[in-house]
Amino acid sequence: MWSRFARQWDYQLMILPSLAFIIVFSYIPMWGVMVAFKEYNLFTGFNASRWVGLEHFRIFFESPEFWNIMRNTLAISLLKLLVGFPAPIILALMLNEVRNMAFKRIVQTVTYIPHFISWVVVSGLIFSMLAVDNGPVNDVMQKFSLIRDPINWLSIPEYFWGILVSVGVWKEVGFGSIVYLAAIASIDPALYEAAAMDGANRFKQIFLITIPSISPVIIIFLILGVGNILNAGFEDILLMTKNLSNGIVMPYAEVIDTYVYQMGIHNQRFSYATAAGLFKSVLSVILLFIANGIARRLGKASLW
Numbered sequence: 001m002w003s004r005f006a007r008q009w010d011y012q013l014m015i016l017p018s019l020a021f022i023i024v025f026s027y028i029p030m031w032g033v034m035v036a037f038k039e040y041n042l043f044t045g046f047n048a049s050r051w052v053g054l055e056h057f058r059i060f061f062e063s064p065e066f067w068n069i070m071r072n073t074l075a076i077s078l079l080k081l082l083v084g085f086p087a088p089i090i091l092a093l094m095l096n097e098v099r100n101m102a103f104k105r106i107v108q109t110v111t112y113i114p115h116f117i118s119w120v121v122v123s124g125l126i127f128s129m130l131a132v133d134n135g136p137v138n139d140v141m142q143k144f145s146l147i148r149d150p151i152n153w154l155s156i157p158e159y160f161w162g163i164l165v166s167v168g169v170w171k172e173v174g175f176g177s178i179v180y181l182a183a184i185a186s187i188d189p190a191l192y193e194a195a196a197m198d199g200a201n202r203f204k205q206i207f208l209i210t211i212p213s214i215s216p217v218i219i220i221f222l223i224l225g226v227g228n229i230l231n232a233g234f235e236d237i238l239l240m241t242k243n244l245s246n247g248i249v250m251p252y253a254e255v256i257d258t259y260v261y262q263m264g265i266h267n268q269r270f271s272y273a274t275a276a277g278l279f280k281s282v283l284s285v286i287l288l289f290i291a292n293g294i295a296r297r298l299g300k301a302s303l304w
Contacts, residue, residue, distance in 0.1 A: 036275040042268075049271075056275035065259065073255040073280075076232040079165045081225050087169050088176030089218065093206055095177065096184050111174025123239035126167055130154055154240070157252040164240060164253075168233070179221070183214040216301035223295055223303055227288030230256060230280045256280045 005012060036056055038049040060066060091111065098104040114122070129136050130153040138150040153159050187210065195205050211218075234257040238244060241253050244262060254262075256276060264273030288303075296302040 033274060033278050035271050036278045038271055040271040040274075042270070052271075056272045057279065059272065060276050060279065065254070068251060069254055069256055069259050072252060073230055073232045076161060076164065076237075076255060077229045079161060080168055080232070081229060083165055084169045084172065084176075085222065085225050087173045089180055089214075091173055092177040092180035092184060093210060095181060096210065097202060097206075108174065111177070113174070114171040115175035117171070119235040119239050122167065122171060123236070126163070126240065127154070130163070155246070155248050157249045160240075160249045160252050164233070164236060167240075168236060179217060180214060183217045184210060187213045219295055219301045220303065223288065223291045226291035227284055229287055230284050232257065234258060234261070 035046070035049075037051060037053055038046075039052050039055075040046065040049045095104055095107060098107070130138070132138060132150040132152050135150065137153070138147070141147045142150070153163060191209050191213075192205055195209055200208060232255040234255075237253050237255060237258050238261070241249060241258075244250065244254075244258060246253070257280075260273045260277045260280075263269045263276065292302050292304065
């Protein structure tokens with residue numbers, strides 16, 4: 001091992017900055033999770049705070065908001081996974097079939113751009129489009145007689161999940177398709193030529209060649225998606241609810257991440273918020289191991 005390290009010293013030096021970044025910002029802060037097991041006091045300090053064990057976890061599980069928060073977190077995450085996961089795959093498959101390169105580049109650019117737009121700008125755009133007064137969505141629907149009076153879309157709890165997921169897919173679908181387009185580009189063209197000679201049309205080639213060839217990439221991202229299933233979102237929900245001040249939709253919008261922010265920053269219950277966040281992290285790791293184990297047992301691609 002050390003001889004290989006010596007031969008690759010230049011590559012190892014390139015890795016060192018990333019390794020140092022992970023250690024400083026990911027591993028060293030792990031010591032801070034001890035706050036979840038203490039009654040942390042900002043003035044007495046970390047070491048002098050009283051040890052309470054699993055008390056904050058018990059309070060979190062018994063809180064009246066727990067089941068509502070878990071419902072919202074799982075519902076929003078599953079919707080994002082069911083809708084947002086296949087969307088970039090479908091877009092990549094569609095772009096791969098485009099033969100006009102100029103049109104293909106235009107579509108790629110248009111779909112990539114939203115990823116680089118801040119959620120602050122996106123939320124402002126959504127508020128303007130769905131506004132009751134002079135909002136384009138209400139104006140168009142009224143002109144086509146789909147609705148009689150303007151609708152305050154962001155104040156109707158039943159519509160919040162659909163709006164949130166739709167905006168998230170629009171923002172990330174183009175950027176997410178980059179990996180799948182790269183995987184498709186690595187497929188041997190001879191496979192398509194052989195399939196065409198056997199009479200397979202473009203539609204059959206997608207299902208018989210393209211999708212099976214990129215299936216390892218799809219499975220890897222699916223495993224990561226399952227591991228992140230409790231990450232329902234933070235910035236998008238925070239801004240779409242106007243910094244958690246929209247009390248009408250909060251029963252449908254409150255997720256673990258926003259709850260941790262509310263308890264930790266606004267209410268200054270640092271230990272309680274850390275316990276809630278640690279619960280989400282541990283559960284995410286468990287789901288990641290389960291998804292990876294299932295993929296490995298099925299003989300598919302896996303993370304390890």
